[in-house]
Amino acid sequence: MKYTLKEILDLAEKGGFAVPAFNVYNLETLMGVVNAVKETGAPVIIQMYSRLFNTGTGKFMAPVILDVMNDVKSPVCFHLDHGAGLPECIRAMRYGATGVMIDASTLPIDENIAETRKTVDIAKEASVSVEGELGHIGSTKDEVWDSYTTVEDAVRYVNETGVDALAIMVGTAHGKYAKAPVLAIERIAEIHENTKAHLVLHGGSGVPDDQIKAAIDAGIRKINFGTDVCCSFIEAYKGLDPYSAPLDVVMAKASEAVKEFAIEKIKLLGACK
Ligand SMILES: [Zn+2]
Numbered sequence: 001m002k003y004t005l006k007e008i009l010d011l012a013e014k015g016g017f018a019v020p021a022f023n024v025y026n027l028e029t030l031m032g033v034v035n036a037v038k039e040t041g042a043p044v045i046i047q048m049y050s051r052l053f054n055t056g057t058g059k060f061m062a063p064v065i066l067d068v069m070n071d072v073k074s075p076v077c078f079h080l081d082h083g084a085g086l087p088e089c090i091r092a093m094r095y096g097a098t099g100v101m102i103d104a105s106t107l108p109i110d111e112n113i114a115e116t117r118k119t120v121d122i123a124k125e126a127s128v129s130v131e132g133e134l135g136h137i138g139s140t141k142d143e144v145w146d147s148y149t150t151v152e153d154a155v156r157y158v159n160e161t162g163v164d165a166l167a168i169m170v171g172t173a174h175g176k177y178a179k180a181p182v183l184a185i186e187r188i189a190e191i192h193e194n195t196k197a198h199l200v201l202h203g204g205s206g207v208p209d210d211q212i213k214a215a216i217d218a219g220i221r222k223i224n225f226g227t228d229v230c231c232s233f234i235e236a237y238k239g240l241d242p243y244s245a246p247l248d249v250v251m252a253k254a255s256e257a258v259k260e261f262a263i264e265k266i267k268l269l270g271a272c273k
Contacts, residue, residue, distance in 0.1 A: 005099025032258025135169030172203035192219025
């Protein structure tokens with residue numbers, strides 16, 4: 001069932017769980033996620049990076065995602081992850097996305113607010129929800145991770161932009177962690193309490209289960225998994241003999257690994273009964 005980002009996160013807020021947001025890269029990873037949705041009946045967010053829309057992959061995959069949204073009974077949101085600017089957000093909306101992320105987190109807060117506000121004003125006209133980012137969430141390869149989101153800035157950002165969801169920097173990063181991250185759980189709780197916003201955790205791949213659960217208790221409502229969707233697919237594919245069967249049969253096994261990974265996270269986040 002087609003849901004906007006706001007609608008799906010409202011469900012999570014009400015139920016006290018988090019909705020998993022799986023990045024998909026090709027039809028096989030998408031099939032893995034969709035089969036997990038069908039098996040669990042859980043609400044999920046299917047998202048793609050800005051670059052996939054830029055390279056044309058998005059154009060190829062969007063019609064399939066839209067069909068899935070009409071086909072499955074559980075709530076599904078189609079989301080743009082890390083939209084680089086307003087043009088990218090508009091393009092994703094044209095392809096049918098029901099949520100877009102505008103990532104202006106590397107800009108000073110005043111400019112971030114202005115960029116995000118502009119996106120919110122336009123997306124509203126298309127009934128599309130917007131996720132913003134405050135406090136830059138970098139890469140696991142970065143040497144310093146010091147731009148943690150403050151409560152004061154978060155309150156101002158939410159009030160002045162009108163975003164539907166807010167990605168915060170509370171100790172995670174994108175990519176493979178060299179060692180398990182330690183999340184600022186108290187900070188999540190303070191930001192949630194003071195903004196009442198739907199909070200988003202990026203870099204969910206590799207975060208220990210107990211910290212994921214503590215983050216949800218503190219108010220996180222969307223958790224992104226990109227790296228581990230890739231890894232589950234590639235690790236499974238590496239173990240296969242590509243010449244053992246027709247390509248679709250071989251690829252189905254790698255797709256199955258994505259499904260198993262997605263089901264594990266859906267259960268961990270409390271998104272299925
Ligand atoms: Zn991210």
